[in-house]
Amino acid sequence: MKSGFVTIIGRPNVGKSTLINRIVGEKLSITSNKPQTTRNKIQLIHTTQEAQIIFMDTPGIQKPKNKLGTYMLGVSRETLGEVDVITAMVDASKKIGSMDQWIFKELEGFKDKTPMILLINKIDEISKPDTLPLIDQYAKLNLFEEIIPISAINGENIGEYLSTLESFLSEGPQYFPDDMITDQPEKFIVAEFIREKALENLQEEVPHGVMVVVESMKMRENKNLMDIEATIFVERKSHKGIIIGKSGSMLKKIGSASRLDLERLLDTKINLQLWVKVSKDWREKENQVERFGYQ
Numbered sequence: 274m275k276s277g278f279v280t281i282i283g284r285p286n287v288g289k290s291t292l293i294n295r296i297v298g299e300k301l302s303i304t305s306n307k308p309q310t311t312r313n314k315i316q317l318i319h320t321t322q323e324a325q326i327i328f329m330d331t332p333g334i335q336k337p338k339n340k341l342g343t344y345m346l347g348v349s350r351e352t353l354g355e356v357d358v359i360t361a362m363v364d365a366s367k368k369i370g371s372m373d374q375w376i377f378k379e380l381e382g383f384k385d386k387t388p389m390i391l392l393i394n395k396i397d398e399i400s401k402p403d404t405l406p407l408i409d410q411y412a413k414l415n416l417f418e419e420i421i422p423i424s425a426i427n428g429e430n431i432g433e434y435l436s437t438l439e440s441f442l443s444e445g446p447q448y449f450p451d452d453m454i455t456d457q458p459e460k461f462i463v464a465e466f467i468r469e470k471a472l473e474n475l476q477e478e479v480p481h482g483v484m485v486v487v488e489s490m491k492m493r494e495n496k497n498l499m500d501i502e503a504t505i506f507v508e509r510k511s512h513k514g515i516i517i518g519k520s521g522s523m524l525k526k527i528g529s530a531s532r533l534d535l536e537r538l539l540d541t542k543i544n545l546q547l548w549v550k551v552s553k554d555w556r557e558k559e560n561q562v563e564r565f566g567y568q
């Protein structure tokens with residue numbers, strides 16, 4: 274059997290989570306149309322008869338703006354140094370941007386050390402004849418062993434991507450059992466689901482300072498019912514009001530949307546209790562960053 278670690282990097286919104294979801298066939302990584310929703314080193318495990326591919330998340334390759342940003346960049350660089358294959362992703366419908374340039378510069382350091390694949394995503398948004406010139410353009414960078422145009426949303430060429438990945442992996446142990454698709458603790462995944470619902474419902478009102486911590490998950494004895502308690506942390510007092518909404522309407526909305534998703538994920542009825550707390554400027558505080566589990 275072949276096995277190895279892989280990471281996918283690309284600017285926010287390029288489609289990394291969509292691809293991971295597509296590969297795993299299950300909604301574990303979260304997607305949203307707002308940038309920077311991926312902050313943890315989530316592992317997704319893809320096992321076939323021939324290979325086991327473990328996907329590591331790079332939380333934020335970008336110029337850091339605060340302590341959390343610096344921390345995330347550190348984690349990402351560390352991940353890049355650990356993996357067997359690096360996958361970079363760009364958006365076919367967008368020009369090469371400064372973020373892409375920044376990523377390519379980061380990747381220069383791994384040239385001739387780690388094989389690199391470039392995925393040109395969202396080819397469903399451009400016309401067929403435009404694909405080849407695009408590939409040529411990226412080939413000129415001289416960074417990538419393979420360049421594959423894909424559509425993460427409709428699955429185009431994802432099989433080809435997986436077999437290319439496999440071809441770069443060496444014989445190795447099967448690290449995880451066949452049916453295991455993530456090593457993240459359940460609580461973390463549940464928290465990510467709730468955060469996704471919060472971001473979906475809040476529009477632009479509350480920027481990215483929303484964090485969810487799951488305090489407890491308990492199955493009731495002899496009943497197909499689980500009690501989950503979670504706290505939504507926000508950075509400002511005013512944000513707390515927005516999340517709670519008029520007579521609690523927003524919190525209710527977030528709660529019931531989360532509950533439905535979680536019931537499907539955990540295959541049980543759920544009683545979800547949500548609290549909202551202000552943790553001022555948590556992104557700026559190193560100890561808070563640790564407390565929220567970024568390590």
Ligand SMILES: Nc1nc2c(ncn2[C@@H]2O[C@H](COP(=O)(O)OP(=O)(O)OP(=O)(O)O)[C@@H](O)[C@H]2O)c(=O)[nH]1
Nearest residue numbers: 286287288289290291305308309310395424425426
């Ligand atoms: N048309 C099209 N849209 C796509 C494709 N893949 C992803 N998208 C959309 O692009 C947006 C961003 O996708 P995500 O998968 O959340 O992007 P991401 O790179 O994980 O973003 P972050 O988590 O913010 O880093 C979503 O609205 C997706 O539906 C694709 O192949 N075609």
